Amino acid sequence: VRRYTITLLPGDGIGPEVITVAKNVLQLAGSLEGFEFGFKEMPVGGAALDLTGVPLPEETLLAAKQSDAILLGAIGGYKWDTNEKHLKPETGLLQLREALKVFANLRPASVLPQLVDASTLKKEVAEGVDLMVVRELTGGIYFGKPRGFSINENGEEIGFNTEVYATYEIDRIARIAFETARKRRGKLCSVDKANVLEASMLWRKRVTTIASEYPDVELTHMYVDNAAMQLVRNPKQFDTIVTNNIFGDILSDEASMITGSIGMLPSASLGELGPGLFEPIHGSAPDIAGQDKANPLATILSAAMLLKYGLGEEKAARRIETAVLDTLNRGFRTGDIYSEGNKLVGCQEIGQEVVKSI
Amino acid sequence: VRRYTITLLPGDGIGPEVITVAKNVLQLAGSLEGFEFGFKEMPVGGAALDLTGVPLPEETLLAAKQSDAILLGAIGGYKWDTNEKHLKPETGLLQLREALKVFANLRPASVLPQLVDASTLKKEVAEGVDLMVVRELTGGIYFGKPRGFSINENGEEIGFNTEVYATYEIDRIARIAFETARKRRGKLCSVDKANVLEASMLWRKRVTTIASEYPDVELTHMYVDNAAMQLVRNPKQFDTIVTNNIFGDILSDEASMITGSIGMLPSASLGELGPGLFEPIHGSAPDIAGQDKANPLATILSAAMLLKYGLGEEKAARRIETAVLDTLNRGFRTGDIYSEGNKLVGCQEIGQEVVKSI
Numbered sequence A, B: 001v002r003r004y005t006i007t008l009l010p011g012d013g014i015g016p017e018v019i020t021v022a023k024n025v026l027q028l029a030g031s032l033e034g035f036e037f038g039f040k041e042m043p044v045g046g047a048a049l050d051l052t053g054v055p056l057p058e059e060t061l062l063a064a065k066q067s068d069a070i071l072l073g074a075i076g077g078y079k080w081d082t083n084e085k086h087l088k089p090e091t092g093l094l095q096l097r098e099a100l101k102v103f104a105n106l107r108p109a110s111v112l113p114q115l116v117d118a119s120t121l122k123k124e125v126a127e128g129v130d131l132m133v134v135r136e137l138t139g140g141i142y143f144g145k146p147r148g149f150s151i152n153e154n155g156e157e158i159g160f161n162t163e164v165y166a167t168y169e170i171d172r173i174a175r176i177a178f179e180t181a182r183k184r185r186g187k188l189c190s191v192d193k194a195n196v197l198e199a200s201m202l203w204r205k206r207v208t209t210i211a212s213e214y215p216d217v218e219l220t221h222m223y224v225d226n227a228a229m230q231l232v233r234n235p236k237q238f239d240t241i242v243t244n245n246i247f248g249d250i251l252s253d254e255a256s257m258i259t260g261s262i263g264m265l266p267s268a269s270l271g272e273l274g275p276g277l278f279e280p281i282h283g284s285a286p287d288i289a290g291q292d293k294a295n296p297l298a299t300i301l302s303a304a305m306l307l308k309y310g311l312g313e314e315k316a317a318r319r320i321e322t323a324v325l326d327t328l329n330r331g332f333r334t335g336d337i338y339s340e341g342n343k344l345v346g347c348q349e350i351g352q353e354v355v356k357s358i
Ligand SMILES: CC(C)[C@H](C(=O)O)[C@@H](O)C(=O)O
Pocket: A090, A093, A094, A249, B195, B196, B225
């Protein structure tokens, strides 16, 4: 019998609640498809800071590296907001991404027919949106050097960062994006600021070069400011979007809000070798933590991405996705996606309903 | 009699059409308030490239510097899209901003009751949106050095840019933003990525320091990814937003699309001394250029900002703003803001209606 080792990183805020629920769902989906899991729970983020003094303890990283895939809840909270940079919960997440070399972050954003009313966009604009943001995750201004603080020639304090991309970094994320687009509707939009930034000019050049390997995929380019507008004007024009780390951070969050159900959206972060990192795109929501109000569906769908992209267990993944849709069809809703005529339930209960549906 | 020298920079695409209309409106508003204009028209952008081989000719910059204010149409077009960086139309605009030291870019985005249906957001979300983005315009990654292309230690080509802010740059834009918020609803939201970037950490620190000079303004901080979401979720929560050059580029375009009427939105770019630069935020729209289809209202409202912020002629500015609203109330619409039951007119005709309203 196939057996996979999964590192669970509940993290902070609502993280532990949603991870507990998603773990049960994973376990069931696996056993129905004839495989088993060994779970190892480790601290990260604020939880790790409180326990060990650092946001990514060595033991956590080691466990993550030795596992087949990693499922993360959420990271951060007011308590640690004023910490110095190396003691911020977020720094633990960035260190984890870097150490695992998960350079490709896949962030689907689609509007489910059941939840179209949750979008702030007009129904005819939101309906049918189904896009995927492929965000470069281990390069660019997030990690570029030099960075830091200094004093300039006028004696003024400065803060600085470096946006930098090398050809191989662009090429590999471009290939992932073209592969992704090929499996979807065959359209890739590369987003940059090539009218101003040299890093973007190289980005555009390399993406265009890689395009010749994928003649079946239609490539377009768009400036990031225009992309931020077009996502609001007509999000349906997009199939797959590929962009750098910081633009991907901004645009994927914007896209997720366009669906109106950020509590529903999963993500996958993949490298060339080694385990992938799977997490909901929502934050740790400290204001509702511990109250059984969180929506665990984003984490459950992240578990489905884990099965599909992390373990190649497509059937089990589809079981989970179908069960989530079925649960919605049966009218169960957490507070964030509630609308009249449906049944308002908590984190655990909606999780149990997904389990039933499986 | 007061006399002002205005440099007109029609630029490319629909630029010349909208500038012609706005010039007539300016002239009339001035004469009714008892002052005169001397206009000087100069080439910039693609038009300048074609004429002189550079996107910002010395004569254009000199005329601009010697005038009391500058009104710009639009810049750019497919024709020059593949030009090298120093021969791009956009480079002319960036050089102009830098040479004029107009570090403060004010971009209002409000949803007019007459045009609420033009937004892709639901009526209850769009209605009443009235925000102002204060974007730092002459610093950050747009101008930071070092920048360029190079070969890294592995022999790979890299493209790189520097995001950098000095305290004085942050302090002066923060003060403009606090002053702006004070004259509006007294709320300022500073947007950064201080959980990741050192440049943003300094930004947050300085904005917080400057806040003590403005105890009557309520300051909040928001990460840029969250801001991109919140603009879609509930744009009404914002009064004044202050942010760096690149985040301001992205967020102000997103905010403008939320109003649904990007053909309506003006902008002002101001420095400490010297003339301000006023321009619509829309682009050069080469596909409709020369067809009398463009919406000149954004440029007309930019002329109003020119009167108010550039010349201190508030009365004349208010005349123009009122005339634009009156023209909309009388049902005149260009194609981009047309809805059933209104009168579809061209660029010149709607301009004439504004003139009548004044
Ligand atoms: C928490 C933060 C460092 C992180 C990022 O900016 O990448 C988050 O916003 C995300 O998108 O996963």
